[in-house]
Amino acid sequence: MIRLRGVTKTYGEGDIAFQALKGVDLDVRAGEFVAIMGPSGSGKSTAMNLLGCLDTPTSGSYLFDGIPVERLDRDARARLRRRHLGFVFQGFNLLPRTSALENVELPLLYRGEPAAQRHAAARAALAQVGLAGWETHTPAELSGGQQQRVAIARAIVTQPTVLLADEPTGNLDTARSQEIMALLDALNRDHGITVLMVTHELEMAAHARRIVHFRDGKVERDEVTATTVDHLTAIAGAA
Structure with a gap:
């Protein structure tokens, strides 16, 4: 559903230019639950803005369900957000x-x-x-x-087909955070909504099936979580 290839994002020009993303490749399949993590300044929030069609890359390509987002004008991106994104x-x-x-x-x-x-x-x-x-x-x-x-x-x-959640539990205590994560789990599992979530909390990220780690404007690593391992093990055992 989502494919980033060689995506860069630069703010400013000349001596004050800052490259927030430095050639990001990322694939997200329909129905996935992906957590995005990284320290401040790692590029994760910039990546979420691009994925949410709130901004466009400086270079590289972004395909959303086959649509080249980087070629869309502001109005077309707004229509895509209204129809497909929450x-x-x-x-x-x-x-x-x-x-x-x-x-x-x-x-x-x-x-x-x-x-x-x-x-x-x-x-x-x-x-x-x-x-x-x-x-x-x-x-x-x-x-x-x-x-x-x-x-x-x-x-x-x-x-929507995709739900983008930016620190959805950041203002909540532990009990309420777990309630919200259980709700996101259910929306993903029972209704097939693709979930992309930025979080600083490993405990919350563990609810995802994948964790994509950003650092210095790049994807540092992309790992399968224990949640997915347990799920695949259960399927193999049942077979």
């Missing part, structure tokens, strides 16, 4: 005086969908993340874990 951020990014239902409806409002369809889809997305009955509550009336669930509902209400 985003979850560390800071939740919810409208503070707006109900959970209205927050989840926002992507559908931008699409111009009728009110009845928006309401129904938003209610279904909230139920999917375990928040049925919380539709009228504002963010101030919700815990941090519940706010992140609303953010995830907003991300999946458009039925």
Whole structure:
């Protein structure tokens, strides 16, 4: 589904130019759960911006389901985001005086969908993340874990093929973090949503099937996690 080849990203020009990515190759198959890790300045956030079609590479190629993203203009990239991508951020990014239902409806409002369809889809997305009955509550009336669930509902209400999660547990305690990771696991496993997640926490990254480590603008290593090893071992044993 996703293929990066020789991707570079440079900010600025001349003596002040900074190369954030230095020839990145990466493949992500449909239905995978991939964690992206690396120290600050390693290029992982820049890579996520490119994968989310929020930016374009300076050089190299990015194919999304066969579409050459680097050749798309701003409007075409926006259409691709609306149709295929969902985003979850560390800071939740919810409208503070707006109900959970209205927050989840926002992507559908931008699409111009009728009110009845928006309401129904938003209610279904909230139920999917375990928040049925919380539709009228504002963010101030919700815990941090519940706010992140609303953010995830907003991300999946458009039925994306790829969910990009940037430090989704960064503002949560351990118990709430595990709840959110269990939810991402379920979305990946039961609904086939491809998940790409940036995280600093190995415990959270262990939920992924692969961990891609960035350092100094390059992919340092790409490893299969114990989760995948256990899964493949179980399949082999059953056979």
